[in-house]
Amino acid sequence: MTDPISTHLPVEGDPPPFLLPILEAGAAAPSSHNSQPWLFRVTKAGAIEVHADISRGLPVVDPDDRELVISCGAALQNMRVALRAAGWTDEIEIVADLKGTGHLATLTPGAKHTPTERETALAGAIELRRTVRSRFEPEVPPFPLVERLLESVEEEASWLRVIADVDREELAVLVGAGDRTQMQLKSFRRELAAWMRPNHSKRQDGMPGFTMGFGELMSAIGPVVVRTFDLGKSQAARDEELVLHSPLLLVLGTTRDDPTSWMHAGMALERVLLELAAEGWFASFLNQAVEVGLLRGDLATLVGEPRGFPQIVLRVGRATPGKAPPRRDVDDMLIEE
Numbered sequence: 001m002t003d004p005i006s007t008h009l010p011v012e013g014d015p016p017p018f019l020l021p022i023l024e025a026g027a028a029a030p031s032s033h034n035s036q037p038w039l040f041r042v043t044k045a046g047a048i049e050v051h052a053d054i055s056r057g058l059p060v061v062d063p064d065d066r067e068l069v070i071s072c073g074a075a076l077q078n079m080r081v082a083l084r085a086a087g088w089t090d091e092i093e094i095v096a097d098l099k100g101t102g103h104l105a106t107l108t109p110g111a112k113h114t115p116t117e118r119e120t121a122l123a124g125a126i127e128l129r130r131t132v133r134s135r136f137e138p139e140v141p142p143f144p145l146v147e148r149l150l151e152s153v154e155e156e157a158s159w160l161r162v163i164a165d166v167d168r169e170e171l172a173v174l175v176g177a178g179d180r181t182q183m184q185l186k187s188f189r190r191e192l193a194a195w196m197r198p199n200h201s202k203r204q205d206g207m208p209g210f211t212m213g214f215g216e217l218m219s220a221i222g223p224v225v226v227r228t229f230d231l232g233k234s235q236a237a238r239d240e241e242l243v244l245h246s247p248l249l250l251v252l253g254t255t256r257d258d259p260t261s262w263m264h265a266g267m268a269l270e271r272v273l274l275e276l277a278a279e280g281w282f283a284s285f286l287n288q289a290v291e292v293g294l295l296r297g298d299l300a301t302l303v304g305e306p307r308g309f310p311q312i313v314l315r316v317g318r319a320t321p322g323k324a325p326p327r328r329d330v331d332d333m334l335i336e337e
């Protein structure tokens with residue numbers, strides 16, 4: 001039953017309407033500071049290329065564009081999940097030409113297929129998933145779900161480690177040290193503040209105050225406060241608390257540390273987040289000990305991967321999710337011919 005996607009394509013012009021929901025799924029992916037650092041190009045054959053939008057990089061917190069590429073990997077995963085749920089098989093080629101053309105990957109739709117229940121559930125989770133920064137309820141994710149996360153990540157050429165209770169304190173120390181190191185840097189605070197938005201901002205990127213639990217006033221003055229004062233001590237105390245009391249803590253990593261591995265890490269990350277969201281679980285990021293180079297080796301050792309590369313630290317739990325932060329229109333993410 002082959003029904004090549006090319007038979008559904010106009011010869012030229014805008015992306016065909018049936019690809020729009022796939023591109024929108026890509027746009028819904030998480031990204032550091034909600035920078036949405038991706039561009040999409042629809043080829044004449046109906047493939048979707050993912051490109052890095054370097055102009056949306058975060059030079060202070062992410063000088064190598066590692067998190068930028070991870071975000072693009074997450075967008076690619078969302079598009080693959082949406083494509084499969086829409087009834088197409090897929091083929092993915094990782095290009096990872098970060099320093100050259102910026103072309104990171106190509107997603108090519110294949111033959112028609114009947115989506116499985118799991119594929120449909122994962123696609124449904126794309127709009128349910130969001131970063132929840134509040135404290136989670138104490139309920140711990142069941143073991144079969146954690147097992148599924150471990151298997152999913154392996155399929156994406158990455159590894160996932162669960163932080164044991166005895167290691168929580170050490171992780172808390174690393175995260176707290178990361179907070180203090182980052183926040184004492186004026187350039188870090190300036191960059192973070194530049195992506196913080198008042199709650200009623202019309203901007204379609206960045207982080208509105210409500211995603212950090214801020215009311216009207218705090219969302220308006222938050223960027224000034226962050227830019228001006230070193231809040232590292234209080235931030236560290238808050239994050240250490242979160243580490244000590246999170247129902248589940250995960251570290252996702254790779255065996256190498258290059259753009260290809262970062263794309264895989266992004267795909268693995270989004271798989272984890274979608275598997276969780278499909279079952280009503282949410283996650284939040286605690287990446288400080290990865291972002292601060294001097295702490296990354298200690299984190300690798302803590303999770304038993306001294307020669308590996310931690311990429312993302314997540315805490316997981318149940319919560320009531322708030323409103324989703326905005327996204328730019330897909331039109332603004334397209335590379336036109």
Ligand SMILES: Cc1cc2nc3c(=O)[nH]c(=O)nc-3n(C[C@H](O)[C@H](O)[C@H](O)COP(=O)(O)O)c2cc1C
Nearest residue numbers: 030031032033034067070071130131207285287325
């Ligand atoms: C690679 C990556 C790194 C991130 N790092 C952090 C982080 O250190 N702290 C944090 O609170 N959120 C972090 N986030 C979450 C983003 O801020 C979030 O995805 C974005 O604001 C969009 O919100 P959403 O996930 O609810 O759609 C990260 C996301 C990605 C993909």
